[in-house]
Amino acid sequence: xxxxxxxxxxxxxxxxxxxxxxxxxxxxxxxxxxxxxxxxxxxxxxxxxxxxxxxxxxxxxxxxxxxxxxxxxxxxxxxxxxxxxxxxxxxxxxxxxxxxxxxxxxxxxxxxxxxxxxxxxxxxxxxxxxxxxxxxxxxxxxxxxxxxxxxxxxxxxxxxxxxxxxxxxxxxxxxxxxxxxxxxxxxxxxxxxxxxxxxxxxxxxxxxxxxxxxxxxxxxxxxxxxxxxxxxxxxxxxxxxxxxxxxxxxxxxxxxxxxxxxxxxxxxxxxxxxxxxxxxxx
Amino acid sequence: xxxxxxxxxxxxxxxxxxxxxxxxxxxxxxxxxxxxxxxxxxxxxxxxxxxxxxxxxxxxxxxxxxxxxxxxxxxxxxxxxxxxxxxxxxxxxxxxxxxxxxxxxxxxxxxxxxxxxxxxxxxxxxxxxxxxxxxxxxxxxxxxxxxxxxxxxxxxxxxxxxxxxxxxxxxxxxxxxxxxxxxxxxxxxxxxxxxxxxxxxxxxxxxxxxxxxxxxxxxxxxxxxxxxxxxxxxxxxxxxxxxxxxxxxxxxxxxxxxxxxxxxxxxxxxxxxxxxxxxxxxxxxxxxxxxxxxxxxxxxxxx
Numbered sequence: 001x002x003x004x005x006x007x008x009x010x011x012x013x014x015x016x017x018x019x020x021x022x023x024x025x026x027x028x029x030x031x032x033x034x035x036x037x038x039x040x041x042x043x044x045x046x047x048x049x050x051x052x053x054x055x056x057x058x059x060x061x062x063x064x065x066x067x068x069x070x071x072x073x074x075x076x077x078x079x080x081x082x083x084x085x086x087x088x089x090x091x092x093x094x095x096x097x098x099x100x101x102x103x104x105x106x107x108x109x110x111x112x113x114x115x116x117x118x119x120x121x122x123x124x125x126x127x128x129x130x131x132x133x134x135x136x137x138x139x140x141x142x143x144x145x146x147x148x149x150x151x152x153x154x155x156x157x158x159x160x161x162x163x164x165x166x167x168x169x170x171x172x173x174x175x176x177x178x179x180x181x182x183x184x185x186x187x188x189x190x191x192x193x194x195x196x197x198x199x200x201x202x203x204x205x206x207x208x209x210x211x212x213x214x215x216x217x218x219x220x221x222x223x224x225x226x227x228x229x230x231x232x233x234x235x236x237x238x239x240x241x242x243x244x245x246x247x248x249x250x251x252x253x254x255x256x257x258x259x260x261x262x263x264x265x266x267x268x269x270x271x272x273x274x275x276x277x278x279x280x281x282x
Numbered sequence: 283x284x285x286x287x288x289x290x291x292x293x294x295x296x297x298x299x300x301x302x303x304x305x306x307x308x309x310x311x312x313x314x315x316x317x318x319x320x321x322x323x324x325x326x327x328x329x330x331x332x333x334x335x336x337x338x339x340x341x342x343x344x345x346x347x348x349x350x351x352x353x354x355x356x357x358x359x360x361x362x363x364x365x366x367x368x369x370x371x372x373x374x375x376x377x378x379x380x381x382x383x384x385x386x387x388x389x390x391x392x393x394x395x396x397x398x399x400x401x402x403x404x405x406x407x408x409x410x411x412x413x414x415x416x417x418x419x420x421x422x423x424x425x426x427x428x429x430x431x432x433x434x435x436x437x438x439x440x441x442x443x444x445x446x447x448x449x450x451x452x453x454x455x456x457x458x459x460x461x462x463x464x465x466x467x468x469x470x471x472x473x474x475x476x477x478x479x480x481x482x483x484x485x486x487x488x489x490x491x492x493x494x495x496x497x498x499x500x501x502x503x504x505x506x507x508x509x510x511x512x513x514x515x516x517x518x519x520x521x522x523x524x525x526x527x528x529x530x531x532x533x534x535x536x537x538x539x540x541x542x543x544x545x546x547x548x549x550x551x552x553x554x555x556x557x558x559x560x561x562x563x564x565x566x567x568x569x570x571x572x573x574x575x576x577x578x579x580x581x582x583x584x585x
Contacts, residue, residue: 078491100493110488114506114584123492123502174492 025056025210026101026177028077032086034244035072045244046072050086052229052247056177059204059211061221064231065277068245070214073231074180077212078102090178100126103176107183109163111155117166118142118151124173141169145199161192165199172203181213185220197223201257218273222266223259227252230276249276371553376560379553392558396527396538397565399455403462404523408516410463411470415515418471419478420504429475436468440526444533458530465526466519473515477508509584513577520573524566539565 033050036043047069054060064070075081077088079099087094090101103124111120118138125134142148145165147158155163164184171179181200185193197220204211215221221228230249251273253259259266334340353373359365360372367375383389414432417424443461451457481504489503531540539558546554 080487080491098490098493098495102491104488104491106484106488108484110484112485112489112503112506114509123489123494127493170492 026091028054034085048244061225101177103171103174109167124170407463407466415474419475465522469518470515477511
C-alpha cells in the first residue's frame, strides 16, 4: 500500500498537451449558498447562508451529523446539483453545470462493472488527452495507488479497499483543480481506512490540489485537514432552530502532516469537535 | 453418503444432503463441512447431483431423458394399436416421410425458406425494438409521445394484422416478414425500455460527473448495463418470431414449415404434419440455443 511516490507520478509532461498542463490547485468560494428542496409548504431547506473561502491547495474537512447537507455542498461544487440561491465560485468563475475543473470520488467506488480497472480510470481523463498520453497517465496512476498488477481486473474481482483506490485514481486522472471526496473511506474497515488516509496524504504532497473532504469521522478530519468546518443548525434570535444547516464552527488544525494519531493536542480537539457535533466524548 | 439426494434435483442439494447426513448419522457429523472428506465427500467423486450437473455431457443426457420417454411412449402406443395410423402414425413412418421429402428436395426448401423468414423478420424487428426501446427508455419526452401508441399497437392480436398486410403487400415475402417483424419488435422494445429506466443511477451520476453525456453516456454506461435484459428480450423475440412465422405461413404461402402443416392437414398426411411439428421444435430449440450461447458470452463480457 505504501506506494513509492515520485512527484512525476501525477504531473504530466508540461509540453505534452495544453490540457494536461493544468495541475495547479484552484481556490473555491461559497457565496451566500442556499439549497431548498421541494416547493411551497413542502419546501425543506438543507443549507443556508454558507459563506466560506477555501485556499488553493488547502485540505478542508467538512464535518456534520448525517443529513446536514455535507454532500449537498460537495455536489453543488461539482455542479451535480445547483444551489437555490448564492453561488459556488472556483477560481473566481461560478460553477454552472458539471464542472470539468472538479473530480469526484464517491462513498461507493461506482466503477463500471464491465470495464477493467484500467478502462475505469481512463474515464476520469480530461477530454482532449491523446490516447498515448492517457494510457501513460493511467498506468502511472495504477502504480501510484498500488494497483499496477490489477490493471486488467474487473471491479468485482478486487476488494472494496482496492475498488476505492481505483475510484480515487479515476478522480486523479482528471488533474482536478479541486478534488471532492464524499466520505470516500466511510465504508472501509478501520485498518484499510488508515492506509487510504496515508495514501491521500502522499498524493496531496506530490500534487497539492485543493481537497474538499466530507467525512463523519472526526479523527480522519484531524489527521488529514488543514481546516475543519462543522455544518449544523444554528438557533436564531428567538432560540428556535432556523431551517437548514450552516457553518457553525471553523477549526484550524495545527501541526504538519502526517500527524501523530495519539497526540494529546489532537485528543483535546477531538473532544471539542465531538461536543460541537452533539456527542459527548466519554 | 454418496447416495443421498436424487441425481435429478437441482440447486444446493450437496449442502442439503450434508445436512441430512449430519442429522441422520452421528458418525459423519464429525466432518460435516470439510470439502476434502475422502471417499464420502460428495463434490470429489462426481456422484453428487452437483457433480453430475457440472458435466456438460451429463446435462445433455439428462435433458434427453424426457424426449426419449415421449418417443418410447409414442412407439408403444402406436404398436399396441391404441391409435389408428391416421390419428397417430408411428415414429418410423414420420421419419420415412422426412427422408421422402428430403429426397424430393422439398424438405430442405421448406426449412430454408422458413428459417430465412424468421431470421430476417427477427433481425429487423429486434433492431427496431432496440432503437425505439432506447428512445422511450432514455427520454421522458419520447416516452410520453410514443408509449401510448406503441402500447395500443401491442394490444392488437397478431392475426388481426394478416388481412391488412396481405391487402397492402400482397401474398409475398414482404407481408410474412412484416408480420414476423411485428412479433419480434415488442419483446425487445419492452425489455429494453424498462431496463434502461432502471440503470443504476449512481453509475450514471458518476459518469456524468466525469463529463460523459449524450451518445457517449449511452454507449459507455447505459447500453452495457442493459445487455443482460436485451438478451432476455431477444430470446423472447425469437420465440415470438417462430410463432408469427407459422401464423403467416398457415394463412397464405406455398412453401415453408407452416405450409407443410396446412398442406398435410388437407391431404390427410398426419406423418408429414407430425414431421413439421418436430422440425419446428428442433429448429426453434437450435436457434434459441445459439442465441443462448451469444447471451452467455455477452453477459460474461458486460455484466
